[in-house]
Amino acid sequence: MTPGPRLPTLALPLWQAGGTRMGFFTDSSVCIGCKACEVACKEWNGVPDSKPAWSGNSYDNTLRLGANSWRHVAFVERVRQDDAAGVRWLMSSDVCKHCTRAACLEVCPTGAIFRSEFGTVVVQDDVCNGCGYCVVACPFGVIERREDDGRAFKCTLCYDRLKIGEQPACAKACPTASIQFGPLEELLETAHARLEQVRAQPGGEEAHLYGADESDGVGGFGAFFLLLDRPEVYGLPPRPEYRRRDVVTMWGAASVAAWLLVGGLAGAIRWRR
């Protein structure tokens, strides 16, 4: 193997960096759709059940991530474009991305959402007042307000298990090592090596890493993926984005608009002395 370009490190900004940044590498090419991750997550974290309903969308009755589903296995049935025989199965276990620039954390007005010492993004449920801003801010639609409870919930990357040196429940339960947990830098190396393997195999031509690049719209994910098709096919945004400078330019526009209001008002009042 020739030495490639320097691998991205997905480093957190200095003021947020604690110890080693831990995360997930979800390799969808070996996912078998068993949903053990969904079950293990619910069991360990005491996540309430969702009303069972047949969706008709392949084997997926969870549908998407939310307050009560912190892991979600997507099932995509694809007829190949070249009319070669058969249906192609794409399965992938989705999870909170624990973004480098996390929109939910940045917009949270109470400080309930924080960056842990593992570089993960966690909601403190004793602080959250259910304002719902994170729900609309998340570029992936992950975090959600629990209806009967009022507060927002999402994957904690098993903060409690990490604290005692254990791995998250979903990674532990995954029978094919599709979900891998570890220091992000090591996972990135594994992922790039795995990508080369998958690309060389039939059907792997379009394989790519999703969220493993620090120059993407959210500065890379703490939980990134190897996907076999475009992100939107799995229900993921093709180019998620959250940038602080957008907030600055928006306030700039709002200031100009505020002055325009005052100007219009002054014009309407028409000074007389």
Place this chain on the structure above:
Amino acid sequence: MAAVGGREEPAERPLVPRERPRSYYGLPIVRRPAWTWEVPLYFFTGGTAGALAATSILARWSGQHRMGRSARRMALAGALVSPALLISDLGRPARFLNMLRVVRPTSPMSLGSWTLAGFGSALGMAEAADLAGLPVAVTGTMEGAAGILGPILANYTAVLLGDTANPIWRAGRHLLPFVFSGSSLAAAGGALCLAGPEEGRPVSRRMVVVGTALEQAAFLAMESHLGPLAEPYRTGRGGRLARVHRLASWTSAVLVLAGRRSPLLLRLGGAIALGSSALLRQAVYRAGFQAVDDPSYLVESQGP
């Protein structure tokens, strides 16, 4: 679907569509707001109160004291209703004080909460100082503070919407503040046309006209900037609300101008200006639902 009424299904229709899917079973990618009806209504009450507070201090400076006081009292009413609306929307209303637990510059909701808290306190103190007969300078200072925070309150809610993952709010983030500013000015004028003192009528009329013009011009600019993403402002519930809003907005401007001679028409125009401003917030809010329900808006807006 089974063949009904003699119509036949095309032969050999593939069970799985052959074209490349652009979404996961058409499911939304980002989320609808979890907010309830109180939030778009607050965008209106807070915005109107903000513009009224600015009116209050400018009117006082130009020597129109009766109008200034009237505008300030209306602003105070808005400043009292607004937090109530926001608190009742919270998932945990008892924890509303957590909003003032930290100052978070990256969160428009955090800065907005502090703005609203300062705004309400300043107006309350101005009213108390006035009632207690304290020197005019005290009242004026408090009014001035509210008058500075007012124009921010009138449009920070547009920044709040722009700083989300919702494609239609996000794409219009630099123009929405102008729409909200104009609408707040028109609504403040409307409130004064409806219930303000007689001496302030010419000013109130001009506020409605100038505000409406700013609001409509900014909305047109935003729609053209959005391009195909503007569809939720033209179809469905968002589209209906936007059309009724536009009609109400122009009607209010025409009525207040016609109200030069008829106080009845003036009041009617003022009431419609208020309603129109509330409708605008509803239209923007509802269009946001449509923009996420169909994931293609998001996928298209993020490129190939």
